[in-house]
Amino acid sequence: MTTAESGTGDAQLIKSDCILCVSGCGIDAFVKDGKLVGVRGMAEHPLNQGRLCPRGENLVEYANAPDRIKYPMKKEDGAWKRISWDEALDTIAAKLTGIKKEFGAHALAIFCGSMAVENIELAAFTQRFKGAFGTPNLISVESICFRIRVVAHLLTFGRFTSEDPLESECILLWGNNPDDSRFMWADHMHEAVAQDKLKLIVIDPKRTALAKEGLHLQIRPGTDMALGLAMMNVIICEDLYDKDFVNECTVGFDQLKEHVRQYTPEWAEQVTGIPAPDIRQATRVFASANSACIIPGTCSLAHSGNALQAERLLCMLQAITGNMDIKGGWAMTPLVKLSDLRIPIDEDPIGAEEYPVFYKTWGKAVPYGQAMLFPDVVLTEKPYPIKALIVTGGNPVLTMPESNKVRQAIEKLDLVVVINPFMTETAEMADIVLPACTFLEKMGLGMVYGINAGLPYLLLRKQVVEPPGEAWADWKFWTELARRLGLGEYFPWNTDEEVIRHLLEPSGITLEQLQENPCGIFYDTRKYDARTTFGFRTPSKKVELYSQALKDEGYDPIPTYREPGQSPVSTPELAREYPLLLITGARMKEYTHSQLRSMTKMRRMAPEALAEIHPVTAKDYDIIDGCMMYIETRKGSIKIKARVTDDIAPKCITIPHGWAQANANVLTDLQERDPVSGYPMLKGLLCRVRKAD
Numbered sequence: 293m294t295t296a297e298s299g300t301g302d303a304q305l306i307k308s309d310c311i312l313c314v315s316g317c318g319i320d321a322f323v324k325d326g327k328l329v330g331v332r333g334m335a336e337h338p339l340n341q342g343r344l345c346p347r348g349e350n351l352v353e354y355a356n357a358p359d360r361i362k363y364p365m366k367k368e369d370g371a372w373k374r375i376s377w378d379e380a381l382d383t384i385a386a387k388l389t390g391i392k393k394e395f396g397a398h399a400l401a402i403f404c405g406s407m408a409v410e411n412i413e414l415a416a417f418t419q420r421f422k423g424a425f426g427t428p429n430l431i432s433v434e435s436i437c438f439r440i441r442v443v444a445h446l447l448t449f450g451r452f453t454s455e456d457p458l459e460s461e462c463i464l465l466w467g468n469n470p471d472d473s474r475f476m477w478a479d480h481m482h483e484a485v486a487q488d489k490l491k492l493i494v495i496d497p498k499r500t501a502l503a504k505e506g507l508h509l510q511i512r513p514g515t516d517m518a519l520g521l522a523m524m525n526v527i528i529c530e531d532l533y534d535k536d537f538v539n540e541c542t543v544g545f546d547q548l549k550e551h552v553r554q555y556t557p558e559w560a561e562q563v564t565g566i567p568a569p570d571i572r573q574a575t576r577v578f579a580s581a582n583s584a585c586i587i588p589g590t591c592s593l594a595h596s597g598n599a600l601q602a603e604r605l606l607c608m609l610q611a612i613t614g615n616m617d618i619k620g621g622w623a624m625t626p627l628v629k630l631s632d633l634r635i636p637i638d639e640d641p642i643g644a645e646e647y648p649v650f651y652k653t654w655g656k657a658v659p660y661g662q663a664m665l666f667p668d669v670v671l672t673e674k675p676y677p678i679k680a681l682i683v684t685g686g687n688p689v690l691t692m693p694e695s696n697k698v699r700q701a702i703e704k705l706d707l708v709v710v711i712n713p714f715m716t717e718t719a720e721m722a723d724i725v726l727p728a729c730t731f732l733e734k735m736g737l738g739m740v741y742g743i744n745a746g747l748p749y750l751l752l753r754k755q756v757v758e759p760p761g762e763a764w765a766d767w768k769f770w771t772e773l774a775r776r777l778g779l780g781e782y783f784p785w786n787t788d789e790e791v792i793r794h795l796l797e798p799s800g801i802t803l804e805q806l807q808e809n810p811c812g813i814f815y816d817t818r819k820y821d822a823r824t825t826f827g828f829r830t831p832s833k834k835v836e837l838y839s840q841a842l843k844d845e846g847y848d849p850i851p852t853y854r855e856p857g858q859s860p861v862s863t864p865e866l867a868r869e870y871p872l873l874l875i876t877g878a879r880m881k882e883y884t885h886s887q888l889r890s891m892t893k894m895r896r897m898a899p900e901a902l903a904e905i906h907p908v909t910a911k912d913y914d915i916i917d918g919c920m921m922y923i924e925t926r927k928g929s930i931k932i933k934a935r936v937t938d939d940i941a942p943k944c945i946t947i948p949h950g951w952a953q954a955n956a957n958v959l960t961d962l963q964e965r966d967p968v969s970g971y972p973m974l975k976g977l978l979c980r981v982r983k984a985d
């Protein structure tokens with residue numbers, strides 16, 4: 293990949309990381325006269341090893357973007373008016389005090405976007421403020437992304453394990469397209485396949501670049517559980533499971549064996565559209581490899597309508613083939629221990645009652661409510677009115693399902709505050725917007741998370757440039773707001789450095805140590821011996837193939853095939869009107885969700901949203917490559933340019949999200965949720981298309 297170093301001359305080099313997405317790649321930033329003038333991938337960083345994606349390569353434009361929010365502003369007669377931080381904070385504090393008095397603390401909701409995943413300080417401070425103020429209603433992208441995988445792992449193994457793909461003999465890429473979402477893993481897989489070191493199986497309705505290099509199972513969206521159960525059937529019927537592991541380390545194998553008898557590959561062929569011989573062949577390759585690793589998309593299965601059970605099924609496939617706690621399988625990465633800023637409160641958030649499995653695992657609660665309930669709670673005022681919303685690190689008007697309803701709910705609120713470096717569609721709806729620093733303008737802690745990449749590695753994210761105008765770090769906003777609400781005792785910090793020192797306290801790692809090691813440190817090693825040293829921390833101390841905990845909550849103890857809430861099979865009437873299947877949210881390497889649309893270089897590379905459609909399907913609707921078409925669901929309609937390609941399965945359409953003009957979430961449906969977790973169905977929705985004039 294090219295780098296953006298030209299003209300860096302005598303610039304100062306600062307080693308840091310990029311968190312424009314969750315990967316957290318190391319960067320060498322070149323700064324001259326206070327400006328970022330060049331950037332390249334940090335060669336010493338264990339994840340990206342000197343490489344960057346197009347967004348990372350374009351950080352100079354991002355850092356110098358002219359369209360930043362530079363000052364606090366309030367909306368007056370529909371126009372933005374600059375105000376001081378004092379006025380902004382006093383206004384917010386006065387309003388929140390009134391709302392709390394009249395409606396209770398729970399009438400304030402805080403929405404935390406994906407930035408909370410990459411940005412530990414942002415997440416920690418929203419959680420602290422939530423507790424100090426006394427509202428249970430922190431809601432976040434964890435209701436839509438990744439969290440449910442953690443729950444599935446905890447229920448099955450009693451701990452979280454992540455993929456260890458570099459040493460795998462066989463990788464099952466399950467609804468995962470790393471060429472667009474995580475380039476470093478894609479690079480590894482292309483290389484390993486070319487060198488004949490890797491057997492690759494790709495399960496995807498789209499023939500992705502990697503699918504072309506491996507065994508491709510082109511699945512009907514939303515039917516992954518049928519495939520998984522048929523694979524389980526083959527593994528058990530053909531004696532391909534790891535008997536020692538199953539005998540020593542699991543409970544419920546006999547029930548599982550009995551249960552999956554019904555799910556033959558021939559049955560799964562009818563459901564998934566994948567030929568039975570291909571299911572058998574892929575299963576044999578997977579189950580007989582010395583090391584095999586399922587790498588699911590971060591949330592493709594979680595968006596399939598059966599989030600929790602689908603993720604659990606993958607855990608079980610990984611376990612019964614003996615690919616736990618081994619090199620090239622799934623293994624444990626010890627997390628660095630950071631200070632816990634949460635302040636416990638007694639009240640449960642919205643969604644805790646409806647989705648107890650999402651909210652609590654083995655008695656331990658997450659600090660979030662289920663965000664998918666938020667619009668309805670606001671609109672119906674049940675179970676109680678919510679009157680105010682603070683949004684940080686996200687753009688829910690574009691990124692949460694059913695945008696029209698999200699908008700309606702936000703319009704109904706008495707106070708909406710958005711803190712963001714940029715003016716987003718959500719910020720446009722606010723009463724007050726506040727200028728946030730980007731990650732380049734404050735200090736932070738960089739980690740490589742357990743999402744497809746558990747490296748026990750920590751790096752000091754250094755401040756690279758000064759913030760523009762009056763932009764603040766998020767911790768400072770929460771601290772100053774808390775002080776105005778009389779909650780200052782909970783927020784004693786005054787500088788970035790104090791915050792980082794405090795966060796690091798329990799880790800045994802000091803700020804000085806990180807400063808002396810600008811390329812980061814490994815604080816531990818991956819644990820391939822966790823089975824013997826750590827065990828499985830479920831009540832049975834074993835891998836729970838049969839989950840009594842799920843049974844007790846009224847859910848299937850062993851994953852059972854259920855069609856998604858909306859599908860040609862479960863809702864044939866609706867399918868007559870909407871005969872095609874819509875996948876929303878395909879990642880584009882030029883953008884992160886709704887971000888970066890104002891970057892000229894990204895816009896040149898990918899100027900607009902494209903809907904991929906198969907030539908045979910396109911012909912049925914008189915659609916040709918490059919023409920505009922409407923995609924319609926029960927919830928709405930968008931106009932989008934067609935890209936005709938036989939890479940996508942017939943009768944499927946795949947579109948990216950995050951585009952204001954062709955907003956995928958106008959089409960999605962908050963009513964379609966996983967019954968166990970409340971995760972929304974964003975893949976496999978019923979839709980129809982027609983040519984636009």
Ligand SMILES: Nc1nc2c(c(=O)[nH]1)N[C@H]1C(S)=C(S)[C@@H](COP(=O)(O)OP(=O)(O)OC[C@H]3O[C@@H](n4cnc5c(=O)[nH]c(N)nc54)[C@H](O)[C@@H]3O)O[C@H]1N2
Pocket residue numbers: 313314406437466467468469470472473474495496497498500511512513514515516588589590591592593596875877878879880881882883884885946975976
């Ligand atoms: N460039 C870029 N990278 C990103 C992000 C970004 O916005 N931009 N976002 C980051 C975040 S937060 C996330 S969650 C990850 C997501 O990253 P990925 O998990 O890779 O996500 P997707 O691109 O949504 O989906 C991957 C594949 O799943 C397939 N798929 C869709 N529906 C189904 C289905 O029902 N079954 C199966 N088996 N496959 C299906 C799609 O065709 C696609 O090829 O990306 C991260 N990386």
Ligand SMILES: Nc1nc2c(c(=O)[nH]1)N[C@H]1C(S)=C(S)[C@@H](COP(=O)(O)OP(=O)(O)OC[C@H]3O[C@@H](n4cnc5c(=O)[nH]c(N)nc54)[C@H](O)[C@@H]3O)O[C@H]1N2
Pocket residue numbers: 404405406407411414433436437591595684685686687688690691692693711712713714716728729730731766876877878884885886887949950956957960974
């Ligand atoms: N239809 C459909 N919708 C989806 C998905 C899908 O697959 N299909 N995927 C979902 C997934 S997996 C995810 S994770 C979500 C992501 O949803 P969001 O998190 O809402 O997405 P972003 O557009 O990345 O919003 C992040 C915002 O944080 C701002 N920001 C950046 N740095 C900072 C900072 O330091 N402080 C503050 N305060 N703000 C900052 C950015 O400018 C940006 O506006 O989208 C979800 N939406």
Ligand code: SF4
Pocket residue numbers: 310311312313314315316317340344345346347348349474475
């Ligand atoms: S993949 Fe790209 S955007 Fe994401 S952290 Fe790495 S360089 Fe930044």
Ligand SMILES: [Mo]
Pocket residue numbers: 406437438590591
């Ligand atoms: Mo995500």
